[in-house]
């Protein structure tokens with residue numbers, strides 16, 4: 001069998017999407033072809049996520065499909081990479097359908113692992129034994145991989161993610177990330193800025209710095225400690241880069257003022273702050289091992305708003321954490337109302353193996369209560385998003401166009417020359433309008449004529 005086509009499916013967060021983009025670039029360089037058609041592929045790669053139970057269930061259901069596919073094409077190579085690979089290791093390799101298991105720290109070896117499995121006709125395992133131990137060799141390999149394969153496969157024209165740091169040291173009691181992504185490691189600022197420059201040379205206009213807790217970025221070089229504010233300033237000086245964002249932020253006082261000052265003073269830094277709250281109850285925050293109170297969180301929100309009027313803030317929440325009472329939940333509702341989020345990502349708690357909350361706390365909030373709280377919190381947030389969105393009615397906004405809208409039925413005036421496009425403002429509001437497809441990757445001005453909680457609709461203004 002000739003192994004030529006590779007199909008990659010990515011689950012989970014932007015970190016995984018970035019890893020997938022780099023892996024695609026490495027495979028292309030090794031003369032493999034990337035295909036969207038899973039049925040005709042020779043190699044399948046699932047880049048997996050372990051953050052929620054549902055994400056892992058989806059991977060197993062996809063493996064079920066491959067089992068069926070392997071009946072007609074037994075030589076197909078199946079590779080599971082990412083957080084689930086690191087979490088389950090050998091157990092996953094014991095699945096009859098799986099040929100290669102590769103953790104996030106080993107992605108730089110992906111091409112050789114595939115070749116080894118093909119040539120030796122054997123299963124291959126590549127995960128880290130002690131993921132919490134800093135490993136210079138692995139870091140060096142990942143850094144090299146990142147700098148060689150950073151700029152291929154822009155998933156959105158003119159936009160790119162740039163990793164500022166890997167791993168996490170926070171150990172929130174419900175979270176698997178520190179156990180599968182390892183300790184927090186900030187990348188060298190020079191390597192990051194070189195990458196930003198290369199991306200700008202290739203036409204990238206917006207970069208988003210990524211980190212599980214990107215605001216804790218800290219890199220010691222000689223006498224100087226670089227923080228995220230320094231990175232923002234250095235990236236602002238790169239010609240061609242017009243917008244800079246960073247996600248995700250952990251609520252913390254450390255570096256907060258420097259980051260907000262950078263946002264205030266540097267026009268290229270977008271007025272957008274994604275800062276996860278998780279709960280509005282101090283008791284639950286403590287049980288989650290989050291190191292702030294609801295009042296401290298809201299204090300940060302106020303400081304950001306005092307400095308920047310039009311800042312858009314997004315939040316993340318978990319409802320139904322062990323022992324969450326109705327009173328705890330109502331405190332979360334209050335926090336959501338006070339924080340005035342542009343949008344919030346709300347999840348029902350699900351215990352993750354090996355985490356403190358799974359081992360020590362009972363998942364005692366019934367699923368129907370979790371569901372009800374999820375719906376109730378979403379409704380509160382929707383009201384807020386709707387109120388905030390109305391402010392834009394009649395305004396002309398600068399947007400960066402992403403491409404064709406995936407839901408063109410929203411606007412019946414679609415036609416081939418003037419299809420419906422999707423774009424975002426600097427503050428991450430989604431804007432839908434009709435215009436030429438050639439605008440993908442370009443800035444445009446759109447006058448807003450209609451609003452909904454999550455989407456603004458408008459008309460393209462003539463240049």
Ligand code: SF4
Nearest residue numbers: 168170171172175177
């Ligand atoms: S900050 Fe907490 S929730 Fe976020 S990745 Fe780290 S441990 Fe997980």
